[in-house]
Amino acid sequence: MRFGDLPGLTSLPVDHVRHRFRNEEVLTVLPARATAGRDSLLVATPFKVAVVTGEAPAGEHWMTHWAPWDTVRIDDDEATDDGMYGLTLSVGRLTFHARLSGLEGQRALRDFVVAVESRRSALAVV
Numbered sequence: 625m626r627f628g629d630l631p632g633l634t635s636l637p638v639d640h641v642r643h644r645f646r647n648e649e650v651l652t653v654l655p656a657r658a659t660a661g662r663d664s665l666l667v668a669t670p671f672k673v674a675v676v677t678g679e680a681p682a683g684e685h686w687m688t689h690w691a692p693w694d695t696v697r698i699d700d701d702e703a704t705d706d707g708m709y710g711l712t713l714s715v716g717r718l719t720f721h722a723r724l725s726g727l728e729g730q731r732a733l734r735d736f737v738v739a740v741e742s743r744r745s746a747l748a749v750v
Contacts, residue, residue, distance in 0.1 A: 645669070651743075652735040654711075656720035664720060666713075668739040671747075675715055691715045693743040701737070709733050713740075 651668040658664050658677065667674040673696055675689045699719070700712035709730045711722045724732055 645674070648674075651739045652732070654722055654732055654736040655724070656711075656713075656722040659719045659721070666715070666720065666722075666736065668736060668743070670743065673715060675718065675720075693740070693747055696740050696744070698737060698740060701733075711737070 645667065648667075648669045651670065653668070654666040656664050656666055662677050665674075665676040667676060672690045672692055675691060677687050677689070695714075695716040697714045698711065699714055700710070702710045704710065708723050708725050710724075711733045713720055713722075722733060722736075724730070
């Protein structure tokens with residue numbers, strides 16, 4: 625799967641990402657930055673979360689890592705005075721920081737939190 629401009633996807637074109645996952649139902653997408661400084665997308669699907677990260681800052685090759693929902697942890701949720709909304713979360717041993725602005729950013733963060741909570745609850749019942 626290729627994304628032509630991963631940093632450009634931080635404007636949250638969820639439909640653009642959704643059609644790249646042809647055989648998966650995409651619940652929501654969250655652009656984030658890994659602690660290593662790389663832009664990433666966290667793609668919520670019903671059974672796992674996909675972490676899409678560029679292999680090189682200007683390259684066109686992307687790596688997708690699939691992680692089970694029980695490895696996803698929300699560490700911090702915050703709003704700042706400058707209209708930015710933030711979320712720090714862990715996927716296994718990886719830590720991600722999402723910092724988004726405006727109502728669309730707030731909605732993207734909320735949608736991802738809801739996906740995490742609902743998927744973990746649903747999978748705990750099974």
